[in-house]
Amino acid sequence: MFIIPSDIWEDMIDHARGHAPRECCGMLAGTDNRVTRQYRITNILAKLNEAELARFDQPKLSDLKQLAPEERADIAFQMDARELSQAQKDIRQRGIELQAFYHSHTMSPARPSATDITLAMEFEHCRAALNLPQPLHVIVSLEDRDHPVMRAYRIEASRATEVPVRRQ
Amino acid sequence: MITIRIPTPLRSMTGGKSEIEGKGASIGELIEQMNADHPGLKDRLCDEQGEIRRFINVYLNEEDIRFLTGKDTPVKDGDEVSIVPAIAGGAHD
Numbered sequence: 001m002f003i004i005p006s007d008i009w010e011d012m013i014d015h016a017r018g019h020a021p022r023e024c025c026g027m028l029a030g031t032d033n034r035v036t037r038q039y040r041i042t043n044i045l046a047k048l049n050e051a052e053l054a055r056f057d058q059p060k061l062s063d064l065k066q067l068a069p070e071e072r073a074d075i076a077f078q079m080d081a082r083e084l085s086q087a088q089k090d091i092r093q094r095g096i097e098l099q100a101f102y103h104s105h106t107m108s109p110a111r112p113s114a115t116d117i118t119l120a121m122e123f124e125h126c127r128a129a130l131n132l133p134q135p136l137h138v139i140v141s142l143e144d145r146d147h148p149v150m151r152a153y154r155i156e157a158s159r160a161t162e163v164p165v166r167r168q
Numbered sequence: 169m170i171t172i173r174i175p176t177p178l179r180s181m182t183g184g185k186s187e188i189e190g191k192g193a194s195i196g197e198l199i200e201q202m203n204a205d206h207p208g209l210k211d212r213l214c215d216e217q218g219e220i221r222r223f224i225n226v227y228l229n230e231e232d233i234r235f236l237t238g239k240d241t242p243v244k245d246g247d248e249v250s251i252v253p254a255i256a257g258g259a260h261d
Contacts, residue, residue: 002257003173006183006210013207023258023259025255042202044223045256047222048223051220052223055223055253055256056256056258058174060258063258064258074259075258075259076257076258076259077256077257078223078254078256078257079223079255080222080223080250080254081220081221081222081223081224081225081230081253081254082222082234084225084236084254085225086233086235087230088232089235101255103257105260106259107259107260108259108260109260112257113257113258113259113260115258116257116258119169119253119255119256119257120257121176121253122175122176122177123251123253123255124254125175125176125186126250126251126253128171128177129173129248129250129252130227130250130252131230137257148214
C-alpha cells in the first residue's frame with residue numbers, strides 16, 4: 001500500500017489541472033511507502049531540440065516530431081535535471097527517501113505507456129549506482145476532467161505492476 | 169583511473185559497455201578524453217555552449233556536479249562518475 005496524504009494528493013491534482021493539456025511531473029518523498037513531501041518539477045520537454053528528443057523511443061519520437069515544440073508536452077514529459085537533483089539533495093538532507101516519480105496523462109488512462117516503461121527502465125539501470133531506493137511511478141489521469149484518477153505502479157523487468165494507493 | 173557509468177541510450181557509442189574508464193583532472197577534461205575515445209559522446213552530453221544538457225545529470229560519487237563546480241569539478245583516481253538522464257515519459261498514443 002502506498003499512502004499519500006490528502007493535501008499532497010490534492011496538490012498533485014491541482015498541479016495536473018494547472019498544466020493541462022500539458023503533462024506535469026514531480027517527485028514524492030517520505031519513508032516506508034508513506035509520502036511526506038512533494039516536489040513539483042518543471043516539464044522541460046518543449047525546450048528540447050530535435051537532437052535531444054532522440055532520447056525518446058522511436059514511436060514516441062515520431063509522434064513528437066509531428067507536433068510544434070509547445071504542443072509536445074501534451075503527450076510527454078521530461079523532468080528538468082537540475083530541479084530533480086535539487087529535490088534529491090533536499091530529500092537527503094531531510095533524512096527521508098525518494099518514494100515515487102509522478103506525472104499526468106491529460107487525455108489517457110492512469111497506467112504507464114510503453115514510453116513510460118521504457119524510460120523508467122532506463123532510469124532503473126542507473127539507479128543502483130546512485131544508491132537510490134526503487135521508486136514507484138504514480139500517474140494522475142485527467143481523462144475524465146471531473147473525476148481525476150491516481151494510480152501507482154512498480155516498474156521492473158519492463159513490466160508495470162499496480163500498487164494500491166490510498167489517500168489519507 | 170576514474171570509472172564512468174554510461175546510461176543505456178549512450179552505450180551504442182561505447183561499444184555496448186556500461187562502464188568505461190577515463191583520465192583527467194576535472195569533469196571537463198574527462199568529457200574531452202571520453203569524446204576522443206568515443207567520438208560524438210560530448211555532443212550527447214553537452215549543449216552548444218558546452219554546458220551539460222538540461223535533461224542530463226552528471227554525478228560525481230552521488231553528488232550532482234551542478235552543485236559542485238560544474239565541469240571544473242576536480243576528479244581523482246578511484247572516483248565514480250555516473251551519467252543519468254532525468255526521468256521522462258509520455259502518454260499513450
